[in-house]
Amino acid sequence: MPMPASPPRPAPAAVAALPAPLSAVPRATGARRAAGCAARWLVSALLVTLVAAAAQAQQRGGQAPPPRGGGPLEVDITQGTLKPIPIAIPEFAGEDQRFATELANVLAADLERSGLFQPLNRDSFIQRLADLNSTPRFADWRAINAQALVVARAGRGSDGGLVAEFRLWDVLSGRQLAGQRLAAGAADWRRLAHLIADQVYERLTGEKGYFDTQIVFIDETGPKDRRNKRLAIMDQDGANVRLLSQGRELVLTPRFSPTSHEVTFLQYTGDQPRVFLLNLESGRRELVGNFPGMTFAPRFSPDGQRIIMSIGEGGASSIVEMDLRSRQSRRLTQSNSIDTGPCYSPDSRRIVFESDRDGSQQLYVMNADGSGQHRISFGEGRYSTPVWSPRGDLIAFTKQAGGSFLIGVMRPDGSGERTLTEGFHNEGPTWAPNGRVLAFFREGRGAGGPRLFSIDLTGYNEREVQTPAFSSDPAWSPLRN
Amino acid sequence: MQFGLIISLCLHAALLGWAVLNIQTLAPLSVAEPEPVAIDLVTPGEVTKLRLGSRTAKQLQAQPKESPRPDVAKKEAPKPNPVATAPPPPAPEPPAPAKEDPKPEPPKVEPPPKVEPPKPEPAKDPPAEKLAALPPEPAAVPPVPALEEQKRLDELLKEQQRQAEEQQKKLEEERRQVEEEKKKLEEEKKRLEDETKKAEEKRREEEERRQAELLKKQEEEKRRKEAELKKKREEEKRRKEAEAKKKFDAEKISALLNKMPDKGAPRPSVPLDEQAKTLNKGPVLGAPEGRDQQLSASELAILAQIIKSCVQSKWNVLGGGESAQNTQVKLRLRFNPDGRLASEPQIMNPQNTPYFLAVRDSALRAVQACEPYSLPPAKYEFWKDIVLNFDPRDMF
Numbered sequence: 001m002p003m004p005a006s007p008p009r010p011a012p013a014a015v016a017a018l019p020a021p022l023s024a025v026p027r028a029t030g031a032r033r034a035a036g037c038a039a040r041w042l043v044s045a046l047l048v049t050l051v052a053a054a055a056q057a058q059q060r061g062g063q064a065p066p067p068r069g070g071g072p073l074e075v076d077i078t079q080g081t082l083k084p085i086p087i088a089i090p091e092f093a094g095e096d097q098r099f100a101t102e103l104a105n106v107l108a109a110d111l112e113r114s115g116l117f118q119p120l121n122r123d124s125f126i127q128r129l130a131d132l133n134s135t136p137r138f139a140d141w142r143a144i145n146a147q148a149l150v151v152a153r154a155g156r157g158s159d160g161g162l163v164a165e166f167r168l169w170d171v172l173s174g175r176q177l178a179g180q181r182l183a184a185g186a187a188d189w190r191r192l193a194h195l196i197a198d199q200v201y202e203r204l205t206g207e208k209g210y211f212d213t214q215i216v217f218i219d220e221t222g223p224k225d226r227r228n229k230r231l232a233i234m235d236q237d238g239a240n241v242r243l244l245s246q247g248r249e250l251v252l253t254p255r256f257s258p259t260s261h262e263v264t265f266l267q268y269t270g271d272q273p274r275v276f277l278l279n280l281e282s283g284r285r286e287l288v289g290n291f292p293g294m295t296f297a298p299r300f301s302p303d304g305q306r307i308i309m310s311i312g313e314g315g316a317s318s319i320v321e322m323d324l325r326s327r328q329s330r331r332l333t334q335s336n337s338i339d340t341g342p343c344y345s346p347d348s349r350r351i352v353f354e355s356d357r358d359g360s361q362q363l364y365v366m367n368a369d370g371s372g373q374h375r376i377s378f379g380e381g382r383y384s385t386p387v388w389s390p391r392g393d394l395i396a397f398t399k400q401a402g403g404s405f406l407i408g409v410m411r412p413d414g415s416g417e418r419t420l421t422e423g424f425h426n427e428g429p430t431w432a433p434n435g436r437v438l439a440f441f442r443e444g445r446g447a448g449g450p451r452l453f454s455i456d457l458t459g460y461n462e463r464e465v466q467t468p469a470f471s472s473d474p475a476w477s478p479l480r481n
Numbered sequence: 482m483q484f485g486l487i488i489s490l491c492l493h494a495a496l497l498g499w500a501v502l503n504i505q506t507l508a509p510l511s512v513a514e515p516e517p518v519a520i521d522l523v524t525p526g527e528v529t530k531l532r533l534g535s536r537t538a539k540q541l542q543a544q545p546k547e548s549p550r551p552d553v554a555k556k557e558a559p560k561p562n563p564v565a566t567a568p569p570p571p572a573p574e575p576p577a578p579a580k581e582d583p584k585p586e587p588p589k590v591e592p593p594p595k596v597e598p599p600k601p602e603p604a605k606d607p608p609a610e611k612l613a614a615l616p617p618e619p620a621a622v623p624p625v626p627a628l629e630e631q632k633r634l635d636e637l638l639k640e641q642q643r644q645a646e647e648q649q650k651k652l653e654e655e656r657r658q659v660e661e662e663k664k665k666l667e668e669e670k671k672r673l674e675d676e677t678k679k680a681e682e683k684r685r686e687e688e689e690r691r692q693a694e695l696l697k698k699q700e701e702e703k704r705r706k707e708a709e710l711k712k713k714r715e716e717e718k719r720r721k722e723a724e725a726k727k728k729f730d731a732e733k734i735s736a737l738l739n740k741m742p743d744k745g746a747p748r749p750s751v752p753l754d755e756q757a758k759t760l761n762k763g764p765v766l767g768a769p770e771g772r773d774q775q776l777s778a779s780e781l782a783i784l785a786q787i788i789k790s791c792v793q794s795k796w797n798v799l800g801g802g803e804s805a806q807n808t809q810v811k812l813r814l815r816f817n818p819d820g821r822l823a824s825e826p827q828i829m830n831p832q833n834t835p836y837f838l839a840v841r842d843s844a845l846r847a848v849q850a851c852e853p854y855s856l857p858p859a860k861y862e863f864w865k866d867i868v869l870n871f872d873p874r875d876m877f
Contacts, residue, residue: 072813072866075785077844078875080796085843116799147797147846170842172849173825177842205799206808206839406740418739459740 082460084118085204087111088146088171090129091122092164093153099189103154103164106193107200110211110237113454114201114437115461120146132165141171148177150200154192161185164192168200178203190239191480198479210432211236214477215439216254216263219243220449220470227449231265233280236432236476238466244278253297253428256477258390259304263475264288266296275309277324289322289329297340302348308332310340319353319370332370343395344368345388345412352376352386352395352412363397365412376414385428388412391435394457396420398427398440407440409457420459425450430476439465441472784864787856796847798873799839808834810841810871812848818861820853829868844871 089108092100111117126140132153141149152166161183168178178199184191191212198209219232219241231244231251244263245251252273254265261280266273275288275298289295291311298309305324310317319342322329333339337357344351352365363377363386377383381401388395394409399419406422407429425443432438436457443450449470455462465474811829814822826848828841848869856864 072868073781073785073863074868074870075788075792076870076872077789077792077796077847078872079793080798080843080847080873080876081794083797085797085799147850170846172846202835204839204842206834206836207799420740422740 082458084112084116085147086120086145087117087148087150087200088120088125088141088144089122089150090125093129093132094155096155100154103189103193104152106190106237107150107152107197110194110197111200113237113463115456115458115463116201116205117148120144132167135174136169136171138169138171138174141169146171148200148204150196152196156186157183162189162192164196166196166199168203190235190237194235194237207436208434208479210434210437210476210479212480213433214256214480215430215452215465215474216244216256216265216477217441217452217467217471217474218251218254219467220472221247224448231263231278232467232471233263234467236465241468244280244283253473254475255299256475257300257304258302258478259300262300262304264298264300264307266298275307277307288324289320289327291320291329297342299343301344302346308342308344308351310342319351332366333373339364341385343386343388346390346392350412352388354384354386361400363395363410363414376412377410377417378414379417387429387431389431389435390433393435396429396431396438398429407438407455418459420455420457421453421462426453428473430474432476433478439474439476441474443472780860781863784856784860788851788854788864788867788869791851791854792847792869795850796871797843798876799843808836808840808873810837810844812841812844812869812871814848814867814869816854816856816861816865816867818858818865820856822848822852823865826869840871840873844869 089104089111091097091104094100108119112119124144126143127137129136129151132151136149136151147170149169149171150166151169152164154162154164157163162185163181163183165181166179167176169175170177180196180199182192182195184195194212197211201207201209201211213236214233215236216231216233219230220227221230222228228247229250229252230247231254232241233244234241250268252266254263256263263278263280265276265278267276268274273294273296275295276285277288278285288298288307288309294312296310296312296317298307300307301321306321307324308319308321311320315338316336317338317340318331318335319333319339320329320331332342332351333353333355335355335357337355339353339355339357342351342353349368350365351368352363354361355364356362357364358375361382361384362375363383364373364375366373376395377397379399379401381399383397383399385398386395387397389409393411395412396407396409399406399408404422404424405426406419407426408417408419410417420438421440421442423442424445426440427442429438429440432454437454438457439452439454441450442453450472452465452467452471452474453462454465809830813827813829815824815827817823826845854864
């Protein structure tokens with residue numbers, strides 16, 4: 001019997017409907033009305049069967065695979081490798097060969113540092129690409145196991161600026177994945193490479209890039225007891241370091257504005273730490289607010305219009321928010337404890353901060369108006385410097401536990417705590433604008449001074465960011481535009 | 482008229498519709514092919530999981546064999562007794578006429594063989610302990626014809642007795658002698674009977690003893706085997722668990738590290754253990770009908786594993802975080818018999834988010850990097866059309 005074995009649903013229903021009218025037939029011969037009723041019933045039953053059959057036929061013809069028997073075998077791929085993608089980045093084409101080669105090097109270095117790409121050695125390349133607009137011989141690139149290929153050309157634009165064009169190819173399928181023409185100022189030639197790197201990164205990972213960014217940090221020189229701390233800025237890859245202060249005053253905790261080319265930081269004037277604001281383009285520096293006591297731990301709001309910080313009052317400190325335009329300030333917490341390190345969530349609706357109100361330093365979250373304060377960290381040790389991810393899904397923090405300082409992340413509700421890096425002294429995490437990479441500073445035991453490092457959210461890819469001297473307190477800029 | 486017409490039309494149409502449905506429902510039945518293939522695949526047992534299953538099945542088969550043995554022996558041990566005791570009564574009667582009539586002689590010959598067969602049984606038993614279960618079977622067969630023969634013989638004997646009595650009456654002179662001889666014969670018979678009874682009893686006792694010994698031995702063996710089995714199973718379990726743990730560590734890479742300084746909380750290796758448990762649950766070859774759907778299922782699982790192991794090793798999962806946890810890519814692959822893709826993979830759930838495109842492309846790269854797939858050509862029907870669900874959620 002085929003019926004019991006047949007999987008489709010409609011068939012049994014139709015079959016079930018059929019016998020009933022058949023059994024009704026003998027009765028129908030007696031009463032005419034009943035017969036008409038039965039006939040109508042029959043017609044409707046018939047219609048049902050036909051519709052069901054049609055639906056079934058359609059289902060067969062459609063894409064949806066039958067559940068069992070005739071359907072294709074389904075295989076779940078739930079694990080992949082975390083190996084970097086082999087990518088071929090030949091020298092750019094262009095009149096100035098040195099410049100074109102340098103660009104390719106910067107691009108390759110960017111992608112390599114992300115930990116997600118493995119730029120292939122150019123000596124292994126079989127095909128010499130001369131023309132950006134010709135289709136590469138993919139077999140040549142497959143032969144060296146490249147999965148992606150970036151072909152680019154760079155040169156001077158008509159306006160004197162720099163112009164670069166690139167195409168990103170998928171070597172295995174031979175499809176072009178991305179292609180664009182980019183421009184940059186003559187002095188910013190490295191940006192061309194960073195911009196291409198962002199495009200490649202975004203297309204292949206689905207995440208926003210973070211290569212065309214800068215990092216402000218504290219440059220530390222001199223002996224340990226008379227350390228000269230200066231505000232400095234550089235590209236995210238460590239190039240183009242520029243000093244922003246002369247080192248006469250002690251500066252700490254610089255923070256980048258998410259929207260403008262401004263930095264807020266802490267500077268000691270005399271014995272009193274005060275929060276300042278620095279415009280990177282004009283170099284203008286100004287005091288934020290006019291509070292009687294010390295102000296510290298500043299941070300911008302996501303819209304760049306407000307600064308949130310701590311003000312000291314005797315042995316305690318509270319969190320205040322100041323509007324940069326109206327200069328109006330608003331107190332958000334008030335207690336006898338030390339509330340500090342405030343940071344907005346990317347939607348500006350919540351604030352995470354640290355407080356010792358329960359005895360030791362822990363992390364708390366409150367609404368933007370100061371209501372609904374509640375503790376989110378419950379692990380052993382002391383939590384500090386919370387930073388909300390630009391994606392909003394995580395909060396990074398420094399944690400002091402068991403004689404070591406570690407950098408960790410947790411969800412805004414306090415769950416899913418995970419340690420990314422751990423050691424003698426790690427501190428001050430800052431998010432790259434894509435919320436996937438963190439920078440922090442580390443001082444090894446007996447290292448003499450701190451260094452900058454970056455680590456991605458997986459915890460696998462930890463890299464030192466090369467700086468000319470000791471450096472600390474990094475703050476990542478938003479993507480430049 | 483009209484009504485009749487409508488009815489007939491409707492009935493015809495309904496029948497037609499039913500037929501159409503039936504034809505459609507018949508279509509999937511053409512895929513009854515998997516069954517023969519599945520049976521083919523059992524015998525090789527090349528894959529470890531299948532092999533493990535068959536091992537336990539053999540052991541389980543060995544147990545039922547042992548348990549029926551005592552039962553058969555017990556049931557059949559008493560049977561031979563009635564058979565053995567039954568023949569002697571007919572045997573004594575014929576001997577009287579036997580001397581006068583040539584006919585009764587055959588019965589004389591018959592009883593001894595009947596008495597004899599039980600004797601060889603014990604003789605057979607000691608050498609072949611394991612065959613103990615087998616001899617009773619042939620022994621069980623003869624009794625049926627023997628009884629019938631006995632009945633016939635009895636009837637014949639009764640007739641002969643009557644004739645003999647008549648003859649006895651006629652031959653009174655010889656009678657006494659005959660009676661004396663009869664008595665002697667009866668005595669001899671009794672002796673014989675007693676002897677046979679004693680022999681039978683002895684035999685029975687011996688058999689019982691042997692059977693008891695056998696049973697004991699079997700039970701001991703069983704226990705020993707069971708103990709060994711348990712040990713083996715436990716060892717296997719431990720091995721499997723260890724392997725599973727090893728496998729787990731090697732295969733399941735978490736995309737997110739947790740570098741805790743003190744607590745290196747070992748992750749529970751649940752999924753693989755569970756897999757192993759379910760795979761080792763029942764005897765794979767123990768299905769009464771032999772047409773086990775598990776086989777085709779496991780066969781499909783093997784095919785899936787071949788594809789999975791390659792694709793997973795080639796799938797570069799990039800990125801991470803929130804978007805990764807909500808992005809799945811479903812690809813449909815159509816293969817040529819040589820293991821190469823017959824056409825571009827078809828994206829079953831196209832979307833346009835950057836993350837989807839990235840996962841899709843990485844999935845496509847993995848699928849293409851695995852060409853040609855080393856899949857068994859004999860099972861082409863099963864893997865010519867395959868759907869891959871790429872889901873990076875577990876990694877984050």
